[in-house]
Amino acid sequence: MLRRAARRKDTTSQAKRQDTEDAEEHTEGPKKVLRTFQDKKTWKAARKAKEEAALEELVLGIQRREEEPIDRLEDAEEQSEEGSDDDVDSLGVTVIREAAWVDDDDDSRTRVEKTSDVPLWAQTSRGRKREHESDDDSDEELLQHTGDLLAESSALPRGNINIKRCSDVNKTYPHQGPVRRVEFHPSAQVCLTAAQDVLGLFQIDGRNNPKIQTLHLEKFPIRTAHFSTCGREVVLASATRWFFVYDMIAGKVIKIPKIRGVDDTSLPRFEVSPDGKFLLFLGKNGFMHLLSAKTKECVSSLKMNSDVSAATFSRDSRHLYSVGDGGEVYVWDVGTRDCIHKFVDDGCTHATSIALSHNSKYLATGSQSGVVNIYDAQHAAASSYPKPLKALLNLTTPVTQTCFNHSGAVMAMCSSEVFKAARLVHLPTLSVFSNFPEADSTVKRVQCLDFSPHSGYLAMGNNQGRALLYRIKHYKDF
Numbered sequence: 354m355l356r357r358a359a360r361r362k363d364t365t366s367q368a369k370r371q372d373t374e375d376a377e378e379h380t381e382g383p384k385k386v387l388r389t390f391q392d393k394k395t396w397k398a399a400r401k402a403k404e405e406a407a408l409e410e411l412v413l414g415i416q417r418r419e420e421e422p423i424d425r426l427e428d429a430e431e432q433s434e435e436g437s438d439d440d441v442d443s444l445g446v447t448v449i450r451e452a453a454w455v456d457d458d459d460d461s462r463t464r465v466e467k468t469s470d471v472p473l474w475a476q477t478s479r480g481r482k483r484e485h486e487s488d489d490d491s492d493e494e495l496l497q498h499t500g501d502l503l504a505e506s507s508a509l510p511r512g513n514i515n516i517k518r519c520s521d522v523n524k525t526y527p528h529q530g531p532v533r534r535v536e537f538h539p540s541a542q543v544c545l546t547a548a549q550d551v552l553g554l555f556q557i558d559g560r561n562n563p564k565i566q567t568l569h570l571e572k573f574p575i576r577t578a579h580f581s582t583c584g585r586e587v588v589l590a591s592a593t594r595w596f597f598v599y600d601m602i603a604g605k606v607i608k609i610p611k612i613r614g615v616d617d618t619s620l621p622r623f624e625v626s627p628d629g630k631f632l633l634f635l636g637k638n639g640f641m642h643l644l645s646a647k648t649k650e651c652v653s654s655l656k657m658n659s660d661v662s663a664a665t666f667s668r669d670s671r672h673l674y675s676v677g678d679g680g681e682v683y684v685w686d687v688g689t690r691d692c693i694h695k696f697v698d699d700g701c702t703h704a705t706s707i708a709l710s711h712n713s714k715y716l717a718t719g720s721q722s723g724v725v726n727i728y729d730a731q732h733a734a735a736s737s738y739p740k741p742l743k744a745l746l747n748l749t750t751p752v753t754q755t756c757f758n759h760s761g762a763v764m765a766m767c768s769s770e771v772f773k774a775a776r777l778v779h780l781p782t783l784s785v786f787s788n789f790p791e792a793d794s795t796v797k798r799v800q801c802l803d804f805s806p807h808s809g810y811l812a813m814g815n816n817q818g819r820a821l822l823y824r825i826k827h828y829k830d831f
Contacts, residue, residue: 409601409602508762508781509762509763509779509781509827510827511779511781511782511784511786512779512784512786512787513786513787513788514763514777514779514786514788514789514825514827515825515826515827516777516788516789516811516823516824516825516826517823517824517826518793518821518822518823518824519559519560519810519822519823519824520559520560520561520562520822521562521819521820521821521822522535522544522546522555522557522562522812522820522821522822523546523553523555523562523564523818523819523820524561524562525555525561525562525563525564526553526555526564526567527818527819528546528548528549528551528553528818528819528820529548529549529818530548530549530818531548531798531800531814531815531816531817531818532546532547532548532800532801532814532815532816532818532819532820533547533548533575533576533577533578533800533801533814534546534547534575534577534578534579534801534814535547535801535802535803535812535813535814535820536578536579536580536803537557537803537804537805537806537810537812538580538584539580539582539583539584539806540584540806541584542556542557542558542831543555543556543557543565544557544562544803544805544812544820545578545580545587546814546820547575547577547578547589548575548814548818549574549575550569550570550571550572550573550574550575551567551568551569551570551575552567552568552570552575552578552587552589552599553566553567553568554566554567554568554587554601557805557810557822557831559810559822559824562822568587568599568606570589570597570606573589573591573593573597574591574592575589575590575591576590576591576592576621576622577589577590577621577622577623578590579623579624579625580625581625581629581646582625582626582627582628582629582646583629585600585601585602586598586599586600586601587599587601588623588625588632590620590621590622590623590634591621592619592620592621593618593619593620593621594610594611594612594615594617594618594619594620595608595609595610595611596608596609596620596623597609598649609649612634612642612644612649612650612651613650613651614651614654615634615636615642615651615654617634617636617637617640617642619637620634620635620636620642622634622635622663623635624664624665624666625646626646626666626670626687627666627667627668627669627670628669628670629646630645630646630647630670631643631644631645631646631652631666631670631687632644632645632646632649633664633666633673635661635662635663635664636654636661637660638656638660639656639657639658639659639660639661639677640654640655640656640661641654641655641656641657641661641664641673641675642654642655643655643687643690653690655673655675655685655690655692657675657677657679657683658679658681659677659678659679659681660677660678660679661675661676661677662676662677662678662703662704662705662706663675663676663704663705663706663707664676664707665707665708665709666687666709667709667713668709668711668712668713670687671686671687671688672684672685672686672687672693673685673687674707674709674716675707676698676704676705676706676707676718677703677704678702678703678704680697680698680701680702680703680704681695681696681697681698682695682696682697682698682704682707682716682718682733683695684696684734694734695737696733696736696737696738696739697737697738698718698720698726699726699738699739699740699741699744700720700724700726700744701718701720701722701724701726702720702721703720703721704718704719704720704721705719705720705721705751705752705753706718706719706752706753706754706755706766707719707755708754708755708756708757708764709730709757710730710757710761710764710780711757711759711760711761712760712761713730713731714729714730714731714761715727715728715729715730715742715757715761715764715780716728716729716730716733717755717757717764717766718755719748719751719752719753719754719755719766720751720752721751721752722749722751723746723748723749723750723751723752723768724744724745724746724748724752725744725745725747725748725752725755725766726741726743726744726745727741727742727743727744727745727764727778727780727783728741728742729742742783743783745766745776745778745783745785747766747776747785748766748767748768748774748776749768749771749774750768750770750771750774751768751770752766752767752768753767753768753769753770753799753800753801754766754767754801754802756802756803756804757780757804758804758808759804759806759807759808760808761780762779762780762781763777763778763779763780763804763808763825764777764778764780765777765778765802765804765811766778767799767800767801767802767813768799769798769799769800769816770798771798772796772797772798773790773793773796773797773799774798774799775789775790775796775799775802775813776789777789777811795815795819795821796813796815796821797815797816797817797819798815798816799813799814799815800814800815800816801813801814802814805831806831807828807830807831808825808827808828809824809825809828809829809830809831810822810823810824810825810831811823811825
């Protein structure tokens with residue numbers, strides 16, 4: 354019996370040893386995997402670099418796919434408005450960056466969330482080819498436009514505009530509050546949206562409009578956001594004395610503290626000069642502060658005799674137009690910083706908006722009463738009491754924004770006070786298109802609007818966090 358017990362003990366020990374060896378064989382693989390990916394910092398840095406490289410390719414003007422612009426936009430129209438969102442998969446990675454030039458009392462942090470998929474614009478054959486080209490490309494070669502303007506076969510007809518509703522710009526990332534700003538990138542198929550403390554960047558295809566990136570600025574409700582003229586930066590302002598600049602190429606958020614020589618404590622509104630040299634911040638008591646777009650330092654301050662409500666640059670950036678609550682339009686020479694002309698805005702006691710067409714033919718002013726005056730800009734510059742070509746009475750509440758398309762054939766105007774207060778104007782005949790906006794309950798209160806570079810699209814932000822997108826079919830390019 355003792356021998357049988359000893360044999361059973363030996364057998365049991367051998368079985369346990371065998372089980373242990375088998376377990377070690379099964380766990381050997383995973384141990385090797387863990388050793389392979391144990392350096393998480395290197396892995397995350399590589400992934401972050403890949404994402405930022407994709408955004409850089411877009412901002413620097415990757416050439417479009419080898420197809421005609423007309424084919425690309427027509428293909429987008431044929432697709433269903435309800436596309437799948439499965440191709441936009443968030444990484445769920447939050448990158449904390451310390452803001453540069455931070456005040457001592459500032460404890461804000463910036464969180465940047467990025468999508469994982471490399472969008473189509475980063476996968477084109479031209480894009481892959483650029484990786485092997487030399488770094489001697491000039492800025493002009495890098496900053497290619499999304500397409501050349503195609504000559505329209507006929508003039509834009511009056512009456513009804515051929516327009517179609519597309520998927521929202523921010524379909525993949527709706528905002529939680531009013532959209533304060535929508536703006537198209539000057540050279541890429543990208544649109545920004547700004548609401549509360551969130552900036553969104555979206556690739557525009559008319560169907561899914563996938564999210565490229567979101568930027569969260571804590572305790573900084575965005576009031577105004579603009580792309581820089583070169584398209585490499587986004588400037589963001591709030592009702593504070595400081596503002597932020599997001600460098601899309603470097604992936605950095607820079608805080609610009611109190612502007613030296615400027616006493617205003619709230620600078621929520623600003624404009625960017627078309628030549629890219631200046632930022633113009635609208636202050637209180639009629640002051641307008643001209644900053645160098647490169648150094649972000651104040652180079653001069655201009656002053657009106659009344660509070661300033663809005664301002665706009667001429668296309669060549671040589672002149673500046675401003676309006677306020679005094680019922681007058683000021684014309685400034687940007688080079689000398691002098692007011693060179695002033696005229697009375699017909700029937701207006703408090704102007705709220707101003708816009709100049711790209712060809713400098715039309716000047717539009719919006720008022721507190723909702724009236725929009727359209728002037729011949731050349732005639733207005735030579736008279737102290739010019740008569741408008743047309744006074745549009747379609748809006749009955751304060752005009753929030755007026756905006757011209759690239760060719761000066763269409764003007765958009767809106768008021769954020771009431772529902773569906775947005776209109777499109779046919780400028781050659783100075784008449785309002787009768788079919789816009791149609792009976793669409795999703796329009797709500799329009800806060801802002803913008804045309805794409807060649808008027809293929811119109812975007813409108815409303816008070817419920819949606820950036821509505823429309824395709825203007827007369828124009829064949831983005």
